[in-house]
Amino acid sequence: MNSKWQRINHMPPLPLYPGEPRVTAGAAHIALAREAAAEGMVLLKNEERTLPLDPAAPLAVFGKAQADYVKGGGGSGDVTTAYSRSLLGALEGWNLCAPLSAYYAGYVKEQYAQGVAPGLVAEPPLDDALLAQARAYADTALVTLCRYSSEGADRTALPHDGDFYLSEAEEAMVSKVLAAFDRVVVVLNTGGMMDTSWCRASDSVKAVLLAWQGGIEGGGAMADVLCGRVCPSGRLSDTFAENFDAYPSSEGFGDSIHYVEYHEDIFVGYRYFETIPGAAQKVCYPFGFGLSYTTFAMEDMACAPAGDALRVTLFVRNTGDVAGRQVVQIYGEAPQGKLGKPARVLIGFAKTRTLAPGEREAVIIDCPVRGLASFDDTGAVCRSAWVLEAGDYHVHVGENVRDARPLDFCLHLEEDRVVERCASRCAPQHLTRRMRADGSYEALPMDRSDEPLPYDPSVLPFDGQTPEDCPWTGGLHMWGAKDELPMLIDVAEGRMTLDAFLDSLTLEQQIHLLGGQPNRGIANTFGFGNLPRAGVPNVMTADGPAGLRIQPHLGVCTTAFPCATLLACTWDEALVERVGRAAAEEVRENGIGVWLAPAMNIHRSPLCGRNFEYYSEDPLLAGHMASAMVRGVQSMGVAACIKHFACNNREENRRNCDSRLSERALREIYLRGFELCVKAAHPWSLMTAYNPINGVRASENTDLLTGILREEWGFDGVVTTDWYTYGEQHREVAAGNDIKMGCGMPAHTLARVQDGTLDPALVRQSARRVLELCLRLA
Ligand code: BGC
Numbered sequence: 001m002n003s004k005w006q007r008i009n010h011m012p013p014l015p016l017y018p019g020e021p022r023v024t025a026g027a028a029h030i031a032l033a034r035e036a037a038a039e040g041m042v043l044l045k046n047e048e049r050t051l052p053l054d055p056a057a058p059l060a061v062f063g064k065a066q067a068d069y070v071k072g073g074g075g076s077g078d079v080t081t082a083y084s085r086s087l088l089g090a091l092e093g094w095n096l097c098a099p100l101s102a103y104y105a106g107y108v109k110e111q112y113a114q115g116v117a118p119g120l121v122a123e124p125p126l127d128d129a130l131l132a133q134a135r136a137y138a139d140t141a142l143v144t145l146c147r148y149s150s151e152g153a154d155r156t157a158l159p160h161d162g163d164f165y166l167s168e169a170e171e172a173m174v175s176k177v178l179a180a181f182d183r184v185v186v187v188l189n190t191g192g193m194m195d196t197s198w199c200r201a202s203d204s205v206k207a208v209l210l211a212w213q214g215g216i217e218g219g220g221a222m223a224d225v226l227c228g229r230v231c232p233s234g235r236l237s238d239t240f241a242e243n244f245d246a247y248p249s250s251e252g253f254g255d256s257i258h259y260v261e262y263h264e265d266i267f268v269g270y271r272y273f274e275t276i277p278g279a280a281q282k283v284c285y286p287f288g289f290g291l292s293y294t295t296f297a298m299e300d301m302a303c304a305p306a307g308d309a310l311r312v313t314l315f316v317r318n319t320g321d322v323a324g325r326q327v328v329q330i331y332g333e334a335p336q337g338k339l340g341k342p343a344r345v346l347i348g349f350a351k352t353r354t355l356a357p358g359e360r361e362a363v364i365i366d367c368p369v370r371g372l373a374s375f376d377d378t379g380a381v382c383r384s385a386w387v388l389e390a391g392d393y394h395v396h397v398g399e400n401v402r403d404a405r406p407l408d409f410c411l412h413l414e415e416d417r418v419v420e421r422c423a424s425r426c427a428p429q430h431l432t433r434r435m436r437a438d439g440s441y442e443a444l445p446m447d448r449s450d451e452p453l454p455y456d457p458s459v460l461p462f463d464g465q466t467p468e469d470c471p472w473t474g475g476l477h478m479w480g481a482k483d484e485l486p487m488l489i490d491v492a493e494g495r496m497t498l499d500a501f502l503d504s505l506t507l508e509q510q511i512h513l514l515g516g517q518p519n520r521g522i523a524n525t526f527g528f529g530n531l532p533r534a535g536v537p538n539v540m541t542a543d544g545p546a547g548l549r550i551q552p553h554l555g556v557c558t559t560a561f562p563c564a565t566l567l568a569c570t571w572d573e574a575l576v577e578r579v580g581r582a583a584a585e586e587v588r589e590n591g592i593g594v595w596l597a598p599a600m601n602i603h604r605s606p607l608c609g610r611n612f613e614y615y616s617e618d619p620l621l622a623g624h625m626a627s628a629m630v631r632g633v634q635s636m637g638v639a640a641c642i643k644h645f646a647c648n649n650r651e652e653n654r655r656n657c658d659s660r661l662s663e664r665a666l667r668e669i670y671l672r673g674f675e676l677c678v679k680a681a682h683p684w685s686l687m688t689a690y691n692p693i694n695g696v697r698a699s700e701n702t703d704l705l706t707g708i709l710r711e712e713w714g715f716d717g718v719v720t721t722d723w724y725t726y727g728e729q730h731r732e733v734a735a736g737n738d739i740k741m742g743c744g745m746p747a748h749t750l751a752r753v754q755d756g757t758l759d760p761a762l763v764r765q766s767a768r769r770v771l772e773l774c775l776r777l778a
Contacts, residue, residue, distance in 0.1 A: 004492055005537045008777060011521040011591030024548070024586045025082060029559040030217055032582050033547075036575055037214030037221030040566035042234040043207070043291040045199060050185060050206035052228025052293060053140065060097040060134035061088065062126065062177050063170075065144035065189055067101075067108040070119035072213045072546045072563050073191045073612035075151025076525075076596070079547040079560035081216045084118075087144060087187065090223035097137040100130055119148025123162075123169035126176050134180075141181040142226075143174060147190035154254075154609045154651045155192060157244035164244050164606055165195050178204045187211050187222060191563050191612025193603075197242045197284050210234075212566035213612060215546060216559055228293060231324035233351070235290035235400065237568035237616035238603050239270050239283055246282035248272050248435065249605040257653050258452045262661035263441065265434035266668050268604055269617030270401045271342035276439040287618065288329045288346075288400035290569070294320030294357065296399070298328065303395050303409035309366040310395060310411065316352050317360035327351045327571045328363050328397065331404045332372045335391025337416075338380040339664075340437030344401050346620045347371040351572045367395070369411070371620065373419045377427075377663035384663070386419040422712055424663060425703035428694045431660045444662075453656055453692050455726035461743035463724040467516040467526055472509060472533040487535030492775055502768055505534065507760060508750060510767035514733060515744015521591055524551045525723070526742045528594075529774050537593075537774060541641070541741075544597030545613055545629075548586040558586050564599060564625070568615035573628040580632025580640070587638045593777045594639040594685060598629040600673050601648045601689075609651040619669055623676030630681035637778025642677055643687035644722055645698060645709070646670050655690040655726050666693070675713055684717040684776050688737055690725055699727040705736035718773045730758040738766035 006012070015022045023029060043051065053059065069086035072079060088101055104124070111121040134141070147163065149155050157164035166174065177184060185207040186199050199208045209232070211222045224230040244250055248264035264272060270287035273279045301314040316326045330348040334341040348367035355361055372393055373386040381387040393411040398404030430449045433441040486504045490496040502510070509531055517530035523540035530538035543549040548558040561567070561579050570576065580598075587595045599613040600622050608614075615622040626642055633640040647659035647670050661670070677683060688705070689698040698704060699721040709715045720739040721732060729745040730752035752758040 004489065005777065007588060007591040008537045008539055008593045016585055016589040022589060024589050025557050025559050029582045029586065032578060033215045033559055033561045034217035034221050034224070036570065036579050037218050037562045037566060038224045038230040039572055039575055040212060040234045040562055040569040041214070041221065041225050041232060042210040042236055042569050043225070043232040044196065044210050044285050044289070045205065045208040046291050047206045050140070050183060051209070051226060053185070053226050055094040055227050057140065058095050058097065058138035059140050059142055060138040060181070061091070061101050061142045061144065062134075062173060063144035064104050064108050064121055064123055065146035067105040068118055068121045068146060069219050070146045070148050070189055070191070070213050071215050071218055071560050073149055073151070073610070076543040076549065077151060077546055077599070077610070077613045079549050080552045080557055081560045082557040083216070084560065085217050085219035087219040087222045090219040097134045100134045103130060117148070119146055123167060123173055125169065126173045131176055131180055139181070140183045140185065141177050142185045142187060143177055144187050144189065145170060147192065147194060149191055149609045149612060151610050152651055152654070155607045157250070157607060164193065174198070178202055185209070185226070189213065189218070191565060193238060193240060193606040195243065196240050200284050212569065213563040214566060215562040218562065228322070231293045231322055232290065233292060233325035233327065234566070234569040235288050235327045235571050236285060237565060237618065237621055239273050239287045239617065240285040241273065241282050242284045244606060247606060253605050253607055253650065254652065256450055257657070258450055259430070259658035259660050260650055261431055262604070262659065262665055263433055263435060265662055265665045266342065267435050268602060268669050270344065274401055275343040275437055276435070278439070286400050286402040288327070289402070290327075290400070292320075292324045292326070294318055294322045294324040296326040298397060299360070301397055301407055303407045305411065306366060308370065309368050312348065312365045312367060312395065312397060312407070314363050314397065315360045316355065316363055318355035318357050321357050323354050323356050325352050325354050327399065328365065329400065329404060330365055330367050331396040331401060332367065333394040333396060334372050334374070335389055335393065336437060337389030337391060339374050339376060339389065341374060342437070344396065344404065345371065346618050349571055349621070351570075370419055375664045375667035377424070381416045382418045382421070384424045385421045388413055388417040388419055390414060390416050423707060425707045426666055426694050426696070426701065427663055428660055430695065431662060434662050434665070453658060453695065453697065455656065456728070459728065459745065459748055460726065461724060461745060465724070465743045467518050467743045469518050470512065470530045470532060472531060485534065488771065488774060489535050491771070498768060498771060501771070502764060505531070505767070507753065507763065508746070509534070510763050511744070511746050511749050513767045513770045514729070514738060514749070514763065515740050515746055516742040522550050522554045522556050523592060525596065528720070528739050528770060536771065539593035539774060539777060540591065541594040541596055542587060542592045544595055545599045547583055548590060548592070548595070550590070556590065559583070563612040564615050565612055568621055568625050571621070573624055576625050576628040577632040580629040581635055584633040584636035584638040588636050588778065594641055595633055596641045596643065596687065597633070598626045598640065599643050600626040600677065601644055601646070602670055602673065604649040608649050610648070619672035620676065623673035626673060626677040627681035630677060630683045634684060639684040639773060639777060641685040641687050641720065642674065642683045644689035645674055645686050646689055646704065647693050647698070648689040648691055656692070658692040658695055660694055671708065678709070678713045678715050684773055686715065686717060686719050688719060688721050688725070690722050697725065697727045699725045699737045700731040700735045702735040710736060718769045733762055733766050734758055738769050
């Protein structure tokens, strides 16, 4: 019998579906991880149809990354798996230059034995004799490179640093291979952007596969694409520029430990490269780009208004000779007007099914007109409103942002139109300048300040502090509750209202509901709820976002799905929804109620150490991917927890680094994906970011959490902090942040109610939301 909260309360080690094997790390999920990985890998270059490779043809594989496979990023985004398949592990049966691969495999094994972690193994020297042997064996070389990054630290972009750029040892290996071979395929196993300019420039590099970090079976998926078992259909979710300095966010990224100024304003990613004079030529591979083993034509394209949207219709035909999938991308172009606009903004997309050669599919994409609106933060048209300025709006369709061509359609607005009136919220205090559409900067009349935001460590739970157990455990009988006291199940089963139930709780009990609860079973990120006396379950949380994360020593292995950036590059919402559902099946099977995923911050800079957990530089793509993930997760009765709200774009000093940006950039770029997801997919919970935004901590930010999230967008779920913020709980609750994780501050918070600082009605409101979340869980 499956009673409510059965798994949450008792964590039975039973298969989710009676009579079947456990789904956790089962064959079906591992196959899905492999399928998804292959769908999101991006073919950046393929001259002379070098790919697909014939496994029977001799091949020389260079680089330690063939054996040193990085399945995903580190920190809370890591996943404990029974194994992970490297490329070399998947090339069994291929005609490889055996001594060459044996050299790399042996070296990596030795490094692992010495405790070096995957992805952190240095590139070993390539011996000339071995190179000559490989050259004599094969005409085609495959060069492998990998990158690791983790929560808590940013990446680097210094010459020869082995991160954004190649290390000296990698450069040495690559240049030897390029000198010896004129048919070279490069495979990049990375969670974030890397320098690809050398790949594009070299005549010897014939093909480049951006394989990302593909989860447990990433190596298998690489092999699937390399040999043509899968026709590549991934498209970039970020712009790959010719070097690090080409990104406007690079300037000033690490200047201050205390803050980052978002000078480029709304001109993030392709919005910069496609708009700002002189920037276009700095692009190596544009946003949305990706090759296929076949070719496509877009036919009979048309656009017409349809309610609040522009409806784009077309046919996609496979004009090549193998089956494949195409991604149709729609970009809007708004008039420059008074505010200035990006030259292109993604307003819709769709991916076809697999089309056989000659086959065509009708595609219909509705692009909400609201996607063309701008947020006016100066009052040029209407202050603090989403506006459509008077003028001509064009629609461009294509297979990437560069290739998109205008349709024979124009939406002409005679007058400026206010789409939605909002309020001024989260206004910047210390932002000195921001970029305009012509590349010049507009000075903003504000003080420059390098002051850290104060916080009081003496009252805060320390990082890693374990929540105390519930003091109200009495009254429970061995065979379950037998007394007449109200139990939450009475609300769940309609015998009592939630308000009557809340009336039965003391203020202390309500405050208890607002803090993290001790781990049970295999959980390691704590729970919430936990009033056994009143039948409130202790609902465990778990990370996210690449799969259910259980600490290695517990011995429960799960499925590592591909990193979020790879998933975004699939541009396939149905597939991402399936991944979300599969991950949530594992979460549920293991008795956990809240999955701390998806993570959906914007890729502002290639250096953010957590970019692998995030989707894209574009908010529409990020918002759609997160929505698909949330739908999949919540279809299992598990709560998704979208994070980190908002502007978590740097890891250094992440708990106290102020993100300084205009209201316009905040609304159009950094909040837009969250807005789309909240409105479309109704996530049951959301995690605030560590960082302050314009001088106010995200978790203590009333404008953000109450003004924008709840009042404007209608979010009706629970807001939790990230783990061990520097915010004080009474201010967090007052701002609309319901739960403090990993630990609450019950005594401190009670004192703030008693001294009149915190309104008890706000405590009750947050407690109510926590209980509502419990009621939503299966
Ligand atoms: C991370 C969150 C994560 C939490 C729990 C924090 O350090 O920022 O993304 O969900 O830990 O592990």
